[in-house]
Amino acid sequence: MLRLDGTATATRADIGGKAFGINGMRALGLPVPPAFVLTHPDSTQLRDGIRLLERETGRGFGDPTRPLLVSVRSGAAESMPGMMDTVLNLGVTDSTRPGLITLGGNAFATDIAERFRTQFEQITGSPPPPDPWTQLDLAAAAVFRSWMSPRARAYRAHRGLGEHGGTTVTVQAMVFGNLGPGSGSGVLFSRNPITGEPDPLGEWLPRGQGEEVVSGRSTPRPLADLARELPAVHRELLDAAALLERAHQDVQDIEFTVQSGRLWLLQTRSAKRSDAAMVPLAIGLVESGVLSIPVALERIRPAHVTALTGSRIIGRAGAELLATGTPAAPGIGSGRVVPDADQAEELAAAGHRVVLARPTTDPADVHGMIAATAVVTGLGGSSSHAAVVSRELGRPCVVGCGPDVLAGLAGLLVTVDGHTGEVLAGELPVLPVDPRLGSHLGTLADWLARHPAPELAPVVRAALARVQSAPARSR
Structure with a gap:
């Protein structure tokens, strides 16, 4: 058991990315709920760790008046967003209900208990036992086992x-984003991981817990709403994001909760980004003084340059617009719409191009996302499971099209534009180059003239030639 108080010297490989990020944030003096990490199942060490949390929070595990509830999360050295299990609100029992009512009222206590019961049963396959320590042992064992789940292995x-x-x-x-007024949860990217633009991208769900945001079960609001509702919290969040980006020398994906007007940071990690965003992000980090040019060039692969000159739809003006949502992962994908991940995998294996359309996606849908040419969801935002995993997989994705839209898409041949957030009827032709991107390629060419990278130079030259010969943008 290792206490994550900012003094731990363990590496990411030793303790996993989640614990490494928490320890690093506490070392920087940022507001982070106390935590510890286990590298292997051990009931005795779990109890020792809980005692540390009790001392730091002034709450007691199973205490009827000031109960301590905890989250139990996975954390591999390589980020695998949404692939393994998480249990939130653990420690709820009949005896802790009075303390939860004191904290947030009867409705809050009921909401917390129901969230915990549902999630615990999903993860462990059985209802939560009445003893919080048994809950903890079972949840930790389930999270350790989830490393070998079919979705994680796929x-x-x-x-x-x-x-x-x-x-x-x-x-x-x-900490509780669903506590009441002045509370909520969200996700912030220190720069836009979809387009590579330098402005932060984030989402905010008032009176909600973070799992609702990242799962896509709820469609959150833009970060501008947080700036309007809680301006001091918004400023503190952006300052923390800038600090973390410099500390990690990379774009950060930050999960946060606001409880009664107080900001808490729960996690930071290097953001999953689209291949097309990689070059503009690297350029932006260099221009901000976060990275040197040689380090930036080391991170850019030929595939990133190729993606930068990605396709765009032509003949859009005559196409029927079937749905619109939030553009969550760039690219163009066409195929027949299917509502089920297993069906998507089967049809793709038979040589058919399919688009997976789901109300939301979860880790059990990953095999279907891999098989599909594009992903569409009815709910969720740009930090939902569908969005983050689609960017990692290189699948165009549009999220939040509306819960009633998907039924009308099933069986149709469509084209999904992950740049604009549109779902269009038919299989539309595409042009393989967007000429607006020449400035990024020109910057790369200038860098390569001073810092040779033999594997990149010919790719950049070829991309520049394609861009310079491409016709003007049309719709």
Whole structure:
């Protein structure tokens, strides 16, 4: 058991990305709920860790008046967003209800208990036992086991990640975005991971817990709403994002909760980004003084340059617009709409091009997302499971089209534009180059003249030639 108080010297490989990020944030003096990490199942160490959290929070695990609730989360060295299990609000029992009512009222206590019961049953396959310590043992064991779940193994196979390493388990004191006014949860990217633009991108769900945001079950509001409702919290969040970006020398994906007007940071990690965003992000980090040019060039692969000159739809003006949503992962994908991940995998294996359309996606849908040419959801925002995983997989994605839209799409041949957030009827032709991107390629060419990178130079030259010969943008 390792206490994550900012003094731990363990590496990401030792304790996993989640714990490493928490420890680093506390070392920077940022507001983070207390936490500890286990590298292997051990009931005794779980109890020792909970005692640390009790001392730091002034709350008691199972205490009827000031109950301590915790989250139990996975954390591999390589980020695998949404692929392994998480249990929130653990520690709820009949005896802790009075303390939860004191904290937030009867409706809050009921909401917390129901969230916990539902999630615990989903993860462990059984109702929560009345003893909080047994809850903790069972949840930690389930999270450790989730490393070998079919969805996690499929994701690792697709990404070329090995089966070795496993996951750690991070246990963290809960803070509550669903407590009431002045509370909520959200996700902030320190720069736009979809387009590569330098402005932060984020979402905010008032009176909600973070799982609702990242799962896509709720459609959050833009970060501008947080700036309007809680301007001091918004400023503190942006300042923290800038600090973390410099500390990690990379674009950060930050999960946060606001409880009664107080900001808490729960997680930071390097943001999953589209291939098309990689070059503009690298240029922006250099221009901001976060990265040197040689380091930026080391991060750019030929595939990133190729993606930068990606396709665009032509003949859009005559196409029927079937749905609109939030553009969540760039690119163009065409195929027959199917509502089920298993069906998507079966049809793709038979040689058919399919678009997966789901109300939301979860880790059980990853095999269908891999098989599809594009992903569309009825709910969720740009930080939902569908959005984050689609960017990682390189699948065009449009989210939040509306819960009643998808039924009308099933079986249709469509084209999904992940740049604009549109779903159009038919299989539309595409032009493979967007000529607006010449400035980024010109910057790369200037860098390469001073810092040679033999594997990139010919790709950049070829991309510049394609851009310079491309016709003007049309609709």
